[in-house]
Structures are given as C-alpha cells and as structure tokens.
C-alpha cells in the first residue's frame with residue numbers, strides 16, 4: 001500500500017467502471033439512495049453524477065449527522081454554554097448550525113465554545129481545566145458514537161460530561177421506507193459506519209425491504225464500483241448486500257468498537273430533522289455511566305416547542321431525498337455557506353453545501 | 365463528520381499512537397482497534413483509529429477490476 005489512494009482515483013479504472021455501468025440495460029429508470037454525507041461530498045467533488053448513465057439517479061439521504069440534529073439539541077448546547085458557564089466542546093460543523101441561536105452566536109455573547117477534533121480532545125480539556133465543567137456535544141453516527149464510548153470507558157475526569165446527539169443509521173432506513181412518496185431501488189451503504197457495525201443489520205434490512213444494498217468507500221473508484229455492483233444486482237432483480245469496500249469493512253465490523261459502544265450506551269428514541277422521532281435511533285448512557293449526562297447534571301431539558309427548521313428551509317425534505325437543494329427557494333439566494341439558513345448548508349457533508357460548492361452538471 | 369482518513373501508524377505507546385499522512389504526523393487513540401502494529405494503515409476518525417486497513421483486500425479489489433476488463437492505468441485505451 002505504498003500509495004493508498006492513487007489507484008482508487010485512477011481515470012482508467014473510472015472509465016472502465018463507467019463503461020460497465022452504461023452497458024447495463026434496466027427496463028425502467030433506477031434510483032439509489034446513499035445515506036452518508038461523506039458520500040455526497042465525494043460524489044459532488046469527483047463529479048460522479050456526470051459519469052453515470054441517465055437512467056440512474058443517485059439521491060442523497062439523511063447522511064449528515066450535523067444536519068439531522070434538530071434545533072432543540074443545538075439550543076440545549078447554547079443554554080449549557082451561556083447559562084451554566086461550561087466549556088462546550090464540539091465538532092467545527094456544529095458551531096454554525098442555526099438554532100434559536102447558533103453556538104457561534106453564543107460564543108459572541110461570551111460563551112466558551114471550543115472546536116475539537118474529537119471527544120478525546122474534550123477529555124484533555126477537562127484534565128487541563130479541573131476548575132471548569134467541560135461538556136462534549138457529541139454528534140455523529142455509529143462511526144463517531146464508538147469514539148465517545150471509548151472515552152467514557154477510559155474513565156474521564158469528574159468535570160467532564162456529555163450532551164449526546166448520536167444517531168444510528170439502520171432505524172432511519174426503516175423510517176425512510178415509510179415515506180409514501182419515496183421510490184428507491186437500492187441503498188449505497190456508508191463505508192465508515194459499516195467499518196464499525198459490519199453488515200448484519202443491513203442484510204436483515206435488505207431482506208425485509210426486498211432491496212439490494214452495496215457498501216462503498218469514498219474514493220471515486222470505490223463509489224463507482226459500489227454503484228456498478230448495486231446496479232447489476234438491481235437490474236437482475238437480486239436482493240443481497242455486496243461489499244465494495246473490503247479493504248476497510250469486514251462482515252462482522254469492528255467487534256471491539258461494537259463491544260465498547262454496547263457497554264456504554266443503550267438505544268433510545270430520538271428525533272431526526274425531516275423524519276420525526278424514530279424508535280431506537282439514538283443513544284443514551286447505561287446506568288453505570290449516567291452521571292456523565294450533561295442534561296441531568298445541569299438540569300437542562302430539550303425544548304419540545306422549537307420548530308424543526310426555519311420558515312422556508314426545505315432541509316427536512318432535502319434530507320430524505322424528496323426534493324433537491326435547487327428546489328428550495330432560499331438556495332443560493334437567502335441561503336449560502338457564508339449565511340446558512342439550515343444545517344444542510346453549513347456542514348461540509350450537507351447536501352445543500354455540497355451542491356452549492358460543486359455545482360454538479362449532469363451529462364445529459 | 366464520518367470522514368475517516370487512511371494514515372500510517374509510526375509509533376505506539378499503550379492506547380496512544382502516532383500516525384503520518386503525507387509528512388504530517390499527529391497523535392491518535394488506539395482504544396478501538398485490536399493489536400495494531402507500527403507500519404499498519406489505519407482509518408482515523410475524530411482522533412481514533414477505527415479499523416486497520418487490509419492491504420491484501422485492497423490489492424484484490426484492484427486485481428478484480430483489471431480481471432473484469434476494467435482498465436488499469438498502463439493499458440492503452
């Protein structure tokens with residue numbers, strides 16, 4: 001593996017895969033959904049939609065953990081930082097997501113909001129500031145939840161707590177299938193979440209929904225290989241889960257990460273922007289770790305009355321693939337990356353942000 | 365958020381490791397991977413290695429593409 005990325009960006013292989021894809025002859029147009037913001041970013045960045053045949057539509061699903069996080073959680077983070085004087089640590093994307101006020105606005109009013117690379121850096125902050133309370137606002141799917149669990153299992157100092165906003169992907173896929181207007185022929189599965197979880201849940205999902213799925217990585221060859229395998233399954237009416245990212249994803253996932261996550265967290269019902277409350281799609285701390293819950297420690301509750309999005313923002317419907325960003329009247333108008341009106345325009349993984357930055361052009 | 369980058373492990377000290385990518389090195393946590401070894405490529409997400417990349421599988425995927433007639437870089441168009 002002298003160069004780990006180059007062969008997976010090779011134009012010759014991309015041409016070959018495009019050729020194979022274009023040789024398939026489906027009897028009707030096909031739509032696949034991916035559920036990963038990193039996929040959407042890579043698809044835009046590498047121009048993948050301009051390489052696939054016209055009969056194939058690749059839809060962005062609810063794959064951006066920053067974007068699915070409803071305003072009530074942002075609001076709780078802002079109140080913790082403003083009213084309780086904590087050091088609020090979180091990922092950079094979260095700082096600008098609009099809420100009643102964003103964390104950037106809270107910071108402007110004097111809140112101590114710090115951007116960290118991950119939960120371990122927040123634990124280090126707590127160690128360095130024993131006289132302060134440090135709260136990690138932890139968002140992310142399975143890929144990130146296991147890192148939070150690892151930090152909890154490693155016994156952080158007493159002045160460290162968590163505002164948990166993790167979400168799990170498989171329950172969201174089931175919720176998507178309930179949407180009456182969404183017609184899909186298969187799922188491109190998120191390579192990094194499945195690195196942790198493995199593919200068992202998705203095998204069960206494929207069987208239950210009669211839809212094929214392909215695990216794909218994030219280089220252009222990985223994505224096209226995933227799409228080509230998935231299209232081949234769909235065209236031949238085969239329902240299975242294929243792994244097009246074998247160098248990172250094993251069928252059983254990462255048992256150590258699964259074990260630590262299960263030890264620390266239990267599933268709980270959680271709200272998603274665009275999908276409402278999905279049973280078992282969030283994570284809460286198990287009994288032995290409950291003292292690490294920031295909402296409990298500071299007596300803060302999530303405000304049930306906050307709206308899901310700003311008026312006019314189509315984030316909820318963009319997130320589940322019912323409309324494209326360009327269909328939102330605010331897109332590239334009142335809403336831009338420098339002045340975002342919804343989470344989808346803030347995060348580098350947000351569908352509106354990717355569409356704004358890469359301005360994809362189809363090869364029609 | 366779920367961005368994870370392949371980096372090479374250059375040093376291990378208990379649950380801590382050092383990785384290098386293109387000459388930039390940084391500290392990471394190794395709590396989530398079994399028996400990592402110096403020289404391994406790991407996927408790093410939010411400061412943690414989340415898996416060790418399987419070099420043999422990488423080679424196999426590329427070989428399979430060539431076998432399927434998907435051109436490799438050297439072959440003429």
Ligand code: SF4
Nearest residue numbers: 314315328335342352
């Ligand atoms: S363009 Fe802006 S306002 Fe419209 S859906 Fe996207 S984030 Fe929301």
